[in-house]
Amino acid sequence: MPLSPRTKFVIWCIQFAVLLAGLVYLWLFKSFSIVADLNQIFTVEQDPEIQLVTEQLERQQLRQHLLLVGHQDKATATKYAQSAAQSLSEITGIAVKVKFDALPQLDSIVSDYINFPHAFISKQYRSLLQANDSQRLFNYQFNLLNEMASPWVAATLQSDKTLALADFFNQQSLPTAKLKNHDGFLITTKNGPQGYTRYYVLVNFMSNGTGLDLNVAKKIAQNVASLKQQALKNNTGVDYLATGAAFFTSSASSSAQSEMALFGAISVLATLLLIMITYRSVLSVFCTLLVVSISMIYGYTALRLLFTEVNVLTLVFAVTLIGIAADYSFHALSELRFSETDTANPLHKIRSSLLLGFLTTTAGYLILVFTPLILFRQIAVFTMAGLLGALLCVLLLYPSLVILKAKSAMRVPNFINSLHNLQQNWLNNKLALRWQVLFIIVALFSLTLLNNDDDPRHFYETSHDLLTQQQTISDLLATQWDSPYLLVAGNSEQQVLIQMEQLLPQLEQLKVNKEVVAYASISQWLPSISMQKNNQQLLSRSENRGDFTQLNMVLGVSAEKRALGDFQQLTFSAWQNTRIAAFFSDQWLQLEDRYYSVIKLKSLQNASTVKALANTHVDVFFIDKVADISEQIGQFRQQLIFIYALALVAAMAIFWLRYDFLNAFVAVTRPLIAVLVALILSTCFYGSLTVFNYVAGILILALGLDYCVFYAEHGLCKKITLTTCVSALSSLFVFAILIVSSTPAVSQFGFTVFIGVVVVFLLAPRLALVSKRNI
Incomplete structure (x- = not known):
């Protein structure tokens, strides 16, 4: 037997009390924060170790101002x-x-290195020693002595008569120049x-x-x-x-929060005004507000339960729930005020339609839960939970609100009568199915030719003033490093240094080829222990051969010979206490038993070359978050095509079971045509399509199938015309406002859904022919 309105009311109160108790518990005992860094709305699938390191480096960067x-x-x-x-x-x-x-002065830098004689040699100096050509070596040294622009010779000559240390410093650039x-x-x-x-x-x-x-x-x-x-x-x-x-x-947060408040307020006010005009009842307004508020509570609770951080952009998109959740109230209000209802079970006639509409809409958002993009997962969770709250509220709470029921069925407004007549004429002049199929084929082919923009930097608008200040500071401090970088990993400090030394010749070649202007690596200032020993052996052999005789004669000094056992090497731990090491603190990281170092790049011209370079070395990774996100978005965009197909096949199966094959095909092609039209017009308006346009298509499919369900179940009657019209208008209020958002992603999403809702509202009445009632 069906449950009585009183029993439904008690069930609703119990479940809502449990929800509130859970929300209070989450509020008190589970950490939760709203972040406004729009770079974090996308996650990159990486090796767990590399992802941990890159996240740690990003956190360090976030702290610096x-x-x-x-x-x-x-x-x-x-x-x-x-x-x-x-x-x-x-x-x-x-x-x-x-x-x-x-700041480290010349003398202080030299004092940190001078106790490790012969350990530091430049690439050019080493090649001259290995060539075993004393004359060429002397010419190089003599040029160093006469190089007036280099202060390093005077600073090191007293301690290093080979000029190797002076030449080593000559090749470096001070970070604090x-x-x-x-x-x-x-x-x-x-x-x-x-x-x-x-x-x-x-x-x-x-x-x-x-x-x-x-x-x-x-x-x-x-x-x-x-x-x-x-x-x-x-x-x-x-x-x-x-x-x-x-x-x-702060800039992104303020913009998003102000837009959320403004868009939400306008959407709610427009929706309430629509309700007041249509249902002519103040109580209907309050009941719809109750449904929307409860749906928001459900959505917020789900976010707190499943996530510890939520991007503020999720809350901007959450405004769209207002228009969707209000639909459930509209369906119930239309049944209560414009139909002769059963007092014991007033919403019995539309219960199956509400459930079927909920399933189709939820199925569309459920697909987004399995996407690799965290923003869409958060939006999907919020919306599905909110819709569940709205459905329970309407099915369990509304039957108890006897005062909502009209004493006798009310007359629909005059504009609905006019719209209803237009829909009847539209059915009488329907377009042949073969032309609709031809349009779908042509539109699908056209989509393959449209321009797609997967660059995440184009999804949001950054303050021009902040970008100008950032560029000015970079010019003043000469710190214009690119966001892509090389990450070198190892099981020990020395292993990391050796890895970087192996990369240096190839990076130098990239500079020669003008594929990168500059790079910054710790290994430029600190050779590995093995390299320092090799340098010391090389210089000692040259001294023993007499390669420095001419230089000693010019300097007026006698040759010095030392046993190799007397030489020491500069260790990494000792180097960290030097004056110069402080400027490389953001390029070194230790996590447990693994060590990591960053090689910064400047004016990288060809990322694929550096990526190929990293792939030829073990434990060397090219980190380019923007490119990785772009690639992942492109893959997800392609996956959305499969998601569309899956959603349409699922809807086709549901309609096929309830109606025949042809009617099922007609049902799924209505929202498909709306999606295609919306995407094509979005390209004409914005110049390209982003992943947000394609995700908007899922919402169009969900809403379109919802409209089709009600026309297929109840036919083309004035009550259904009223309900779908009010539902479409409430959705349009929300998405039309999103179009003026300062965030391009939000604007494009709103425009696509707006066009799609208009088109699917015009096409959905075709499904009334399924039931052939009230036509």
């Missing part, structure tokens, strides 16, 4: 830099540094167009912990914005240049 305080007067710039540092230090969760130890230490402050300069010099004082600050908290990021951005406003207000002539994850995160 720079602020440059500039003024024409050095003292003024220093004063305001101290004031800015003091202001930032009041933020809990970050460590600020404005005064630094003295643009910075000068003045009374503990690191200062760089910029020459203005009028010939004056502008001084920029460095303020370094990093967040505590292993990553970047969203609240801390907002406080940092607000603090720096306040400093800039004060400078403009007081006309101090001070300018602030800032870069770091906090500023990009």
Whole structure:
């Protein structure tokens, strides 16, 4: 026997109480955060070890922030830099540094290396020693003596009469070439167009912990914005240049949250106004609000249960749940107010339609759960849980709301009568099925010719001001390294150094071929122990052969001979205590018993060449997250074609079981045509298609099948015209607003769904011929 409305109400109250208790438990005992780093919306499938290392390196990068305080007067710039540092230090969760130890000078660098004679030789010097040509060697040394631009000769000559150490230093570039230490402050300069010099004082600050908290990021951005406003207000002539994850995160978060609030508010207000006009009942408005609110609670609970971090962009897409969840309320309200209903079981007639519609919509989102892209998994989980909450609310709670039932069936609004007549005329003038099949074939072929954009950097809009500041800081500090890099792994420190030494000749060849402008490797400053020993043996043999006789005569010194046993080598642990090692701290990582080092690249022209280079070496990996994500998105886009086919086949099977084959084919081609039209028009409007356009197609399929179900089950009656019209309008309110989003991914998603919903609403009434009722 069917359950009574009272029993359904009790069941609903019990399950909702359990849900709330679970949400409270998750809120108190499970960590959960909302992140705004849009680079994290995609995950890259990598070897677990490499993924762990790259994530660790990314977290370190997220913690680092720079602020440059500039003024024409050095003292003024220093004063305001101290004031800015003091202001930032009041933020809990970050460590600020404005005064630094003295930068490594020539003498201090030499003192760190001088106790390891003959251990450091440049590539050119080594090749001359191996050639066993003393004359060519002397000519090279003599040029070094006469090289006025090199201060290394004077700094090392007293300790190293071979000039090998001076030549070694000559080949290196100091990481702090643009910075000068003045009374503990690191200062760089910029020459203005009028010939004056502008001084920029460095303020370094990093967040505590292993990553970047969203609240801390907002406080940092607000603090720096306040400093800039004060400078403009007081006309101090001070300018602030800032870069770091906090500023990009705060900007993206503020934009996403404001859009979420604005879009959500407009969508809700438009939907409520539509309800008020259509159902002419204030209580209907409150009931629909209840359904939408409960669906949001279900979706949020599912996110907290299954994820520890949720991207803020997920919450922007969550706005789409408003239009979809409200559909369940519309179907119930139409049944209660425009039909003669059974008091004991008022929603019995539409129960199967609601369940079938829920299954088709959920099936579309369920497919997204198995995608490799975390953003879509979060959206799918949120939407499916929200739809479940809306369905339970309508089926279990609405039957108890007797006051919603009209005393007698109400008349549908006049605009619905007009629309209903248009739909009847549309059925009488239907297009032949063969032309529809021909259109599908032509449209599918056209899609293969359309331009697809898989670059994740094009999916969101980054603040132009932040990008300009980042580029200016890079120019001032000469730190313009590319995001791709080489990662070298090993079981010991020395193994990693040896691996990098083997890469250096090939990297030098890439520089010669102009495929990369520069690279930075720890091994350039620290040869491995085995390499240092080889260098010492090579120099000792040259001394014993008398290769340095001419040089000694020029210098007026006698030849020195040492036993190889007297030589020592610079170990990695000892090198880490040198002045120069501090500048390479972000290029070295140790995790348990494995060691990793990063080789930075500048102006990489051909990533495939470097990737091929890495593949020829064991434990060397080319890390290019953007390219990897692009490749993965491209693969997922191709997989979506299979997902479309799978969804259509599943829907075809369901309709075939309930109707005949031809009607099932008609049912699945309605949303398919809508998807094809939406994708083609999206290309015309945006110039290319992204994965968000294709994902929008899944939603079009789900909504389209939902409309088809109701027309197939109930025929073309005014009540169904009313329900589908209100449902389509509520969805259009949501997706039309998304089109004006500042985030391209959101805008493209909204546009595609908007077009698809319009088309599928026009085509769905064809399914009324299945039941042949009320036509």
